[in-house]
Structures are given as C-alpha cells and as structure tokens.
Amino acid sequence: MSARRGYIAGIAGPVVVAKGLSGVKMGEVVYVGEDQLVGEVVRISSNYFTVQVYEDTSGLRPKEPIIATGKLLVAELGPGLMSVTFDGIERPLEEVRKQIGDFVSRGVKVNALPRNVKWHFKPLVKKSVKVEGGDVIGEVQETPLVIHKIMVPPGVDGSITWIEEGDYTVEEPVATVERDGEVFEIKMMQEWPVRTPRLFKKRLPSEVPLIVGLRVIDTFFPVAKGGAAAVPGGFGTGKTVLLHKVAMYSDSRIVIYIGCGERGNEIAEMLEEFPQLKDPKTGHPIMERSIIIANTSNMPVSAREASIYMGVTMAEYYRDMGYDVTLIADSTSRWAEALREIAGRLGEMPVERGFPAYLPDRIAEFYERAGRVVALGSPERVGSVTILGAVSPPGGDFNEPVTIHTLRFVGAMWALDPELAYRRHYPAINWLKSFSQYAEIVERWWAKNVSKDFQQYRRKALRLLTVASEIESIASIVGESALPDNQRLILLTSEILKEGFLRQTALSGEDVFCQPRKQFLLLKMIMDFFDKTYVLIRKRVSIEEISRMPEVFEMMRVKEDERGIKAVEELYARVMKKLDELAEKYGLTLGGGDMRG
Amino acid sequence: MDEWIFRRDILRCFHGKLYRGAREIKGSLMFVDGVEDAAYDEVVQIYGSDGKERTGRVLETKIGEAIVQILGERAGLETDVLIKFTGSTFRIPISEDVLGRIFNGRFEPIDGLPPIISYEKREITGAPINPVAREYPHDFIQTGISVIDGMFSLVRGQKLPIFSVSGLPHNMVAAQLARQATVRGEEEGFAVVFAGIGLRNTEADFFIEQFRETGAIERMVAILNLADDPAVERIMTPRIALTIAEYLAFDLEMHVLVIMSDMTNYCEALREISTARGEIPGRLGYPGYMYSDLATIYERAGIIKGKKGSITLFPILTMPGGDLRHPIPDLTGYITEGQIFLSQELSVRGIYPPVNVLPSLSRLMKAGIGEGKTREDHRYVADQLYDAYSRGVRARDLARIIGEVGLSERMKRFLKFAEEFESNFVNQDPYENRPIEETLNRAWRVLSVLPEEELVRIPRKMIEKYHPNYGGG
Numbered sequence A: 001m002s003a004r005r006g007y008i009a010g011i012a013g014p015v016v017v018a019k020g021l022s023g024v025k026m027g028e029v030v031y032v033g034e035d036q037l038v039g040e041v042v043r044i045s046s047n048y049f050t051v052q053v054y055e056d057t058s059g060l061r062p063k064e065p066i067i068a069t070g071k072l073l074v075a076e077l078g079p080g081l082m083s084v085t086f087d088g089i090e091r092p093l094e095e096v097r098k099q100i101g102d103f104v105s106r107g108v109k110v111n112a113l114p115r116n117v118k119w120h121f122k123p124l125v126k127k128s129v130k131v132e133g134g135d136v137i138g139e140v141q142e143t144p145l146v147i148h149k150i151m152v153p154p155g156v157d158g159s160i161t162w163i164e165e166g167d168y169t170v171e172e173p174v175a176t177v178e179r180d181g182e183v184f185e186i187k188m189m190q191e192w193p194v195r196t197p198r199l200f201k202k203r204l205p206s207e208v209p210l211i212v213g214l215r216v217i218d219t220f221f222p223v224a225k226g227g228a229a230a231v232p233g234g235f236g237t238g239k240t241v242l243l244h245k246v247a248m249y250s251d252s253r254i255v256i257y258i259g260c261g262e263r264g265n266e267i268a269e270m271l272e273e274f275p276q277l278k279d280p281k282t283g284h285p286i287m288e289r290s291i292i293i294a295n296t297s298n299m300p301v302s303a304r305e306a307s308i309y310m311g312v313t314m315a316e317y318y319r320d321m322g323y324d325v326t327l328i329a330d331s332t333s334r335w336a337e338a339l340r341e342i343a344g345r346l347g348e349m350p351v352e353r354g355f356p357a358y359l360p361d362r363i364a365e366f367y368e369r370a371g372r373v374v375a376l377g378s379p380e381r382v383g384s385v386t387i388l389g390a391v392s393p394p395g396g397d398f399n400e401p402v403t404i405h406t407l408r409f410v411g412a413m414w415a416l417d418p419e420l421a422y423r424r425h426y427p428a429i430n431w432l433k434s435f436s437q438y439a440e441i442v443e444r445w446w447a448k449n450v451s452k453d454f455q456q457y458r459r460k461a462l463r464l465l466t467v468a469s470e471i472e473s474i475a476s477i478v479g480e481s482a483l484p485d486n487q488r489l490i491l492l493t494s495e496i497l498k499e500g501f502l503r504q505t506a507l508s509g510e511d512v513f514c515q516p517r518k519q520f521l522l523l524k525m526i527m528d529f530f531d532k533t534y535v536l537i538r539k540r541v542s543i544e545e546i547s548r549m550p551e552v553f554e555m556m557r558v559k560e561d562e563r564g565i566k567a568v569e570e571l572y573a574r575v576m577k578k579l580d581e582l583a584e585k586y587g588l589t590l591g592g593g594d595m596r597g
Numbered sequence B: 001m002d003e004w005i006f007r008r009d010i011l012r013c014f015h016g017k018l019y020r021g022a023r024e025i026k027g028s029l030m031f032v033d034g035v036e037d038a039a040y041d042e043v044v045q046i047y048g049s050d051g052k053e054r055t056g057r058v059l060e061t062k063i064g065e066a067i068v069q070i071l072g073e074r075a076g077l078e079t080d081v082l083i084k085f086t087g088s089t090f091r092i093p094i095s096e097d098v099l100g101r102i103f104n105g106r107f108e109p110i111d112g113l114p115p116i117i118s119y120e121k122r123e124i125t126g127a128p129i130n131p132v133a134r135e136y137p138h139d140f141i142q143t144g145i146s147v148i149d150g151m152f153s154l155v156r157g158q159k160l161p162i163f164s165v166s167g168l169p170h171n172m173v174a175a176q177l178a179r180q181a182t183v184r185g186e187e188e189g190f191a192v193v194f195a196g197i198g199l200r201n202t203e204a205d206f207f208i209e210q211f212r213e214t215g216a217i218e219r220m221v222a223i224l225n226l227a228d229d230p231a232v233e234r235i236m237t238p239r240i241a242l243t244i245a246e247y248l249a250f251d252l253e254m255h256v257l258v259i260m261s262d263m264t265n266y267c268e269a270l271r272e273i274s275t276a277r278g279e280i281p282g283r284l285g286y287p288g289y290m291y292s293d294l295a296t297i298y299e300r301a302g303i304i305k306g307k308k309g310s311i312t313l314f315p316i317l318t319m320p321g322g323d324l325r326h327p328i329p330d331l332t333g334y335i336t337e338g339q340i341f342l343s344q345e346l347s348v349r350g351i352y353p354p355v356n357v358l359p360s361l362s363r364l365m366k367a368g369i370g371e372g373k374t375r376e377d378h379r380y381v382a383d384q385l386y387d388a389y390s391r392g393v394r395a396r397d398l399a400r401i402i403g404e405v406g407l408s409e410r411m412k413r414f415l416k417f418a419e420e421f422e423s424n425f426v427n428q429d430p431y432e433n434r435p436i437e438e439t440l441n442r443a444w445r446v447l448s449v450l451p452e453e454e455l456v457r458i459p460r461k462m463i464e465k466y467h468p469n470y471g472g473g
Helices: A093-100 A215-220 A239-249 A262-275 A301-320 A331-343 A359-367 A403-407 A418-423 A439-449 A453-478 A485-502 A515-537 A544-548 A549-562 A564-586 B010-014 B146-151 B169-182 B201-213 B232-250 B263-276 B292-298 B327-336 B344-348 B378-402 B407-426 B436-447 B460-466
Strands: A004-012 A013-018 A030-031 A038-045 A048-053 A063-072 A076-077 A119-123 A138-141 A146-151 A158-163 A166-168 A173-179 A182-186 A190-191 A202-204 A228-232 A254-260 A290-295 A325-331 A372-374 A382-391 B017-020 B024-026 B030-031 B042-047 B053-062 B065-072 B082-089 B091-093 B101-102 B121-123 B140-142 B161-166 B191-198 B221-225 B255-260 B310-318 B338-341 B355-362
Touching: A030 A048, A048 A239, A048 A301, A076 A301, A119 A173, A119 A382, A119 B065, A138 A158, A138 A173, A166 A173, A202 A453, A215 A453, A215 A485, A215 A515, A228 A239, A228 A403, A239 A254, A239 A262, A239 A301, A239 A325, A239 A382, A254 A262, A254 A301, A254 A331, A262 A290, A262 B310, A290 A301, A290 A403, A301 A325, A301 A331, A301 A359, A301 A382, A301 B460, A325 B292, A331 A382, A331 A403, A359 A382, A382 A403, A418 B263, A439 A453, A439 A515, A453 A485, A485 A544, A485 A549, A485 B310, A515 A544, A515 A549, A515 A564, A549 A564, A564 B017, B010 B091, B042 B065, B091 B232, B121 B232, B146 B355, B146 B407, B161 B169, B161 B327, B169 B201, B169 B255, B191 B201, B191 B232, B191 B263, B201 B255, B221 B232, B232 B255, B232 B263, B232 B292, B232 B310, B255 B263, B255 B338, B263 B292, B263 B310, B263 B327, B292 B327, B310 B327, B327 B338, B338 B344, B344 B355, B355 B378, B378 B407, B378 B436, B378 B460, B407 B436, B436 B460
Parallel strands: A228 A382, A254 A290, A254 A325, A325 A382, B101 B221, B161 B310, B161 B338, B191 B221, B191 B255, B255 B310
Antiparallel strands: A004 A013, A004 A063, A004 B053, A013 A048, A030 A038, A030 A063, A038 A048, A076 A190, A119 A138, A119 A166, A138 A146, A158 A173, A173 A182, A202 A372, A372 A382, B017 B082, B024 B030, B030 B065, B042 B053, B042 B082, B053 B065, B091 B121, B338 B355
C-alpha cells in the first residue's frame, strides 16, 4: 500500500492542523513531520483535519509531511507485557532508554512487544477442533507468576488445520484456522483499539471483596472485585502511598498501575520496590504480575490522555484470560486536565471550570470498563477488572467537576482528609465522608469466610464513630471533663478504634497487611470492650478507672504485635477477664465475651 | 550555523528568513502575516525602527501566519519592524565557564564579562528524564537547620518548595540552606544555580552577597530576572537555570542545588501570556495547562542511574494572600515531593526559621534517614515530635476557648511541650549550623518534658539508649 501523505498547515502546542489528505478516519494514527512524531486524528473537516500529537512539537514547521497509517490507536497484546514499564502509547521505556539514552526525546519508534524473543507455546486444543473468537488454544508461561492464555482473536472462526508446540516469536503463527477454504494464521500477538472496550459474553454481579489488607477499607469501605472506587484527596494526604500499598498487597492476580501525570520519582520508587517485594503465596517478586504505565507530569500531555485507555485495554485482555485484574489510575484528574487542555486547543466550548461538556461521558466510559465478566469462547473463564482511580481535586475541595462526576460512576469512595494527614493518621481515609455500595454485598462473603457476626460489629463500630464525632464537637467547646461518663466512654472507645484499628502503617512490619480474620478479631475486641464497659459505667464505675487500665493502651498497639492473631486472642481474653474482675469488685455480672464469634 | 545566534554581529550577516512588518502587536504578542513555515517554538530576532533589537519566540504557526511572543522591552515598538526567523528553537551555549557568572533572563551576561561561547548548545525546554532511568533518591542532605533535618529531611534529587508569605524570611532560609547544605561524608559542597524570577533588586543583591561572603560564588551560577525586567522573560529564567543545572549535574557530575525565587512571579507571567493569547482561562485566570507547565520545570530535578551528579530543587513561592488553596501553591504541592510552610504567627513571635510544622512534609524523608544514614532513632523521634506537637497545638487552641485552667493535666503537659519545642528545637540562629546528632539530641531534650509513658511512638530500647534520663540527649 502506498503511503498516504498530507502536509502540516498549522501548529499550536500539541495540536496540529493538516491538509492535503482525504479519507482519514477519526482516531487514525498518523506520523507527523520529518521526525515522524506519533499523533491521532481528533477532528475531520471537509478540507482539513486536526491531529493531537503525542510528543513535543517544538521545531515542527508548516508544510512538513503527515503520513496516515490507516490504523486506529491500538494496544499490542501478547506475551511480553508483564513486568514491563511502558509510556502512555505503549513504548517500553527500558527499550527506549537503550536506544536513545536517559532522556525521552522525540520520534523514537519501539515495538511494544519484543519481536526477537521466543516464547514456549503449549497447545491446549488439537487439530481439526472447531474454534471461534475468544477460545483458548494454548498457553505460554509469561513470567513465573503468570500463565498467558493464547486466545483466538475476535471475528476468527473455523477448524484448526495446524497447531504445534514449540518456541515462537509473537509474530510467528502458532496455529492455522480454516473456514470455507480460507486460511487464517493465529499469532500470539493481537491488536485492539484502545478506545473500544473488549467484548465479553456476559456481566456478572460483583460479590467477592478485593482484600487489600487495610482495615479501614476491607472492613468499612470495601471494593468488590469488578467494582470501581475513587480516592479523592488534596496533596499530602497520601493518595499515592495508599495506592502503592494496594498494588503491592491486594489479592488480585494482575496489577496494572498507570502513573498518569504524576511524579517521576514515584515511578522510580515502584521500580525499586516491586522487584524486591515477594508475592506471599509464591515467593516471586510482585513485579512479575505487574505492568506499569508511566506517563509522568512532564511527559507529553496527549500521551497522558491515551495512557488511561492503554492501561484499561491491557486489563481487559488479562481479564479475558480469566484473571482478577486491578487497574490503578493515579491520577484521573491529570487525565481530565489533559482532556481539557486538548479541548481548549481545539477551540471547543468549555463548560465547568474549562472542562469540555463531554467530561462526564469520558469518565463514565472509563469506569464502566470495570466489571466481573464471563469471557468469550471456551473453556468458560470468569475474570474481573477492578478500577481504583485517584482524584486530585484543586485545593482539596471535592466540589469540582472531576470529583463530582467520578463519584456518580463509582461504587466506593475513600475520601482522604488533610486533617487526618496533618495528625499523621494514615491511611487518612475519613470514616464519616467515605462510602461503599459494596459493603452490603460483600458482607455475605465475610459471613461465610470469617464470621457471621461481622456485619453486626461493622455497623456498630461505624455508628459509634459517628456518635463520637458529634460528642467531640461538643467537647471542643465545653472541655472533655464536663461530659458525662458514658459520653466519655464513647470518646475513649473511638480513640481506641482510631489508633488501634483504623490507623495502619504503610512502612513495614506485621501491620502492613492485616488478614480479614485478624481485622474481625480486633474489631470484636474493641466493640466487646465497649459493650461491657458501658454496663459498668452505667453502674457508676468511673471512666478514670477504666481509662487507667494498661489494657486500654495495649488495645491500641496489639495490631503491631509480631505474633499476629495469637496476640489479639490473648489480649482479648485478658481484657474480658479484667472487666469481669472489675464487675465483681462492684458486685455486678457481665455477659458475653466469647472469642469464638 | 546556528551556533552563532548569540553573536549578533555575525548574526547580521547570517542569511535568515527576513520579513518586514507585523500585522498587529498586542501585549507581548506579535502577529506576522505571510510567513510560510515558521517552526513552532522557533526563535526570532526583531529589529525595531527605534534601532533596538529584541528576541521573540513562535507561539503558534500556520501557513501564512506566525504568532510571535516578544521577549524583553516592548515600548517603542511599531508594526514596522524587521523580523528574522532564525531557524532554531531557543538554545543556550554551555560550558564550564558558566560557573561564577551572572546572567539575565535572556542569558546575556550582566556581570560585565563577555558572553559564553561554546559549540555545545542546549535547548532550554529540556527533555523529560525517562522514568526508568531515574534513581530513587536516598542520600540525606544535612542542612544544619534542626526543624528541616529532624522532621522534614531533604534528600539529594528531591524537589522541596518553601511556601511562604510576603514579608517572611524565606530568602534567609534559602540562603542558609545554600550555605550549609552538605552530604555527610563528602567534602565538596553543592554547586548552586540560582534563578531569581521577578526579584526586587535588594533581594537579588542579598543572595549574591550571601554567596560571595561564603566563597560559594565560584560554585554558583545566577540567572536574574529582576522585578523591572520584562515579565515574559520569567518564562525562560527557570528553564535556563535548569538547563545549566542539568549540564553541571549530568555532564560534569556535580551535585547541584537549584534555588528558584519567586515561582509566584513565574506563574503570573504565564497567566499574562495566556491572557494575551486569548486562551480559555482555568482557575483565577491561570491557564488550564499550568500544572503540566510547572511539571516541566519541577520534574527536571532528580538523579539518573549510573551518573554521579544530581539536581536538588528548592523553589520558593509566596502564597498570594497566604492562601494555600490558591492555584500556585496547590499545583506546586501536587508536583513537588513535600513542602515547607512558613508561618506568620511564629515569625511574629520571633522564631526563626518560622516553619509551620503541621502542614509541612517531606515525602522522600523515609528513604534518607535511619541507621547508617542519620541515626537509628531518627524516624521514631520525628514521629514522636510531630505527634506530641500536634497535640500541643490542639491544647493551645482549646486553651484559647476554655482557658488554660480548663485543660487536663495531660493537655497542659503537651502545651508546655509545644512551647519548649518551638523555642528550643525549631528556633535557631540564621548562621548556626547544627549537625544531625545535635539536632536529634536536642529533640530528645525537648521530648523529656513529657513523661516517658507518653513517648508511645518510640520503641523502648531507643528510649533507654537516647533519653536524657538514661544519659542520652
């Protein structure tokens, strides 16, 4: 095919107007200028079209050529994606570095998947079997942690005429399919346009929680596998640290992390930590199940816009193999700003705060690509994509378009609070402002796998925290000592909950990841303490006597005890015994306090 | 041939593309018709009918028109001008000779010495560091300022801004930092690149004098755009400074500290140009791309794997109206790795440096401290100071409402701690250089105001080793 060429008519930042070429498609990839910068067609008119360029346009001149490729912006999908760091348009950054050095300059062309690496392909179907789009025909051990299923590309069907085990590159055929005399070669690499969601058979309800090991999330504001959660917070509230921890410890099989318009050193930190951190089940570095997409804040804005779609397309691809995938986007606000900037350069009419009118649609389209689904083809596979999106509201004020529209399309919000961060209470998730629509759904999972009492304790604790915040505001006026003892007990218990349950270190040690069983025991301990003490207080035992108990401080610190669940059980027994003794001293009897729960 | 851009005499003989007459001049923008293929971002020379010569840059280009941003003085310009398109983007000649020199925002020497001549030219916009080539910063920088070293430790390759308010001694803090910053175990200090953006003359003189005094001038480069210099040059000033810093750090393998003051003036200039171009404004009229634009400055800090040098960035900005939510500090905070807040209240009470501890933060601290880097107790001590101080501040707030007598005994102790902390830990002389050990020992002495049981953030064995009650401190 002869190249279709046009020429540049005008340049303003990343937006280039071109002429002299007809029949370009919306979304078509073009190469711009002598340096062949990558761009995408974003607007077509009868005699010109507009291109958004993914690289710095300095030095570009009118009349330089533009070459149309006839292809949409696609993701290359196949073995070789895992453990690689890409930029927003899927250029492997390590490879880019090898070619052009430490700085990313323009016009560099690198394939997403290496063409010279041979993968060992094992067929899972035999010759003359009938296959159709989505069917798994074989597999490749991509990394020690990930078996890569080779699937028939959508739209291809027929019977297999040839398939053979062996070592192949991604471009070599591993099988041939014939239908009505037409032969189609199946390769390990396929392409998919990033702005189109990948197809699936049907959507399933999300009912299993994504366990992240952070108590405030798992217990109070869970996200289900296949769900979507937003993490809004001003700077310094710990968004990125929180999302890094989720990427490291959550129980999903695959993690895709999009560093979208954020700091370069944060990517450097992940690249340093991920290869060292071992997957608890297999002992392999978690890097082997992760893909990082890094389009830092100083890299071109339009590639930032594309990076989100690139990441979610990869997530869907692994979902189709039957994996639970977590997609983390840090930060979606930077992506929205990229949309705004490009819209501004295109002269589109701004609506709220300069954002284009289609912002809510774009946000909805993105979060709707989360889900738990039955994949196309056979054997039957169930996979999920869970999306966690950071939102960086200007001035930390949630009343702005990106936060508002995001909250309409997600099932959970973890609201980060600067007040908590100032007190170094991390994760700084505000328990009064956050919500999760998955809480009720995943309670069934907790009842089945942890304890049937979970739901009751969870609700009680949330209620106590709400009441405590009301009392706190009174206490800040009249002073704590002026409050009645039962209210002071609520304050004391909420203090124990905050320090001993909600607050959790992100650095290292026992408390970094908390098993669901331990989460439940800690919660039960604190709430049973409250119930028993409440009775004592009502019978005129003084709050001072309670708060002097050394066990009160121990409840705040037992989470860090290296003996784990054992230490909690032991302390629980001691607290109950101590309270019983106290009751005895005052001639009272207390019920409950059974550890079995 | 474009090696000669800055040799004007030769430039005159250079066969560039010459146009006569502008269609319109509006603010700092000039619209030139009939231009066929000006490059985006290309540098132009403008020869006015007043005999003056100015530099400009192509902001937008199409077949038949170019929009040029005029750098430098605009007064006296008419539409009847000669405009030469030089064929290249804005680049500066660079060599070792830049050390010890002072330039203006167009990279012309203002110290009376001849211009830099070199075949080595760099585009001032720079290119982003490949994220996979970055080395995660680890090396603790001792600034000799207790509150920074102890609680918001700076590491090599970090970008840590000072958020201040007009009238506070932020320049003093920056100068102290430039004088005292060292990496432990290394003889050589930092090379300092100073970008003065819209500074008053006295401020600029203060910095130069400070550097001269300590002999740091030989290891310093200053790019000065003063308050009465053209605002548009403020766009270039930090970029020239960083281009030099990159050369010193990644070519000459030096450790470079870049101080930029005042970034607020930079953002104002950005807004001015954006408005002149008729762009759709974002918050408070600042352009929607200000985040990305600031990132192309701040993100040039860092360390590259396999290279010895580093760029540590220390921008200073004054928050308009002292408002943290103003777009300038807000967007900066989203890009930089922490921030150091200065507080009017502490300054009024005579505390120097008046660092407002609670909202301040250093994100890279955890990697730079601890055994073998500073001291094993550092992290715990910092956490404990922070925790206790935040309780002390809350006690102080409460005391304002209900009176000190209404506080519980425990709260009173924290209140006393807060006073002690401010006057004996935070407060220090602008010329006092405290090694990290002294900083930590001071911290222990201040903490000993509290009963030992209250030190819940510090493991028992550290208390027994460092607490004054056990002979430490």
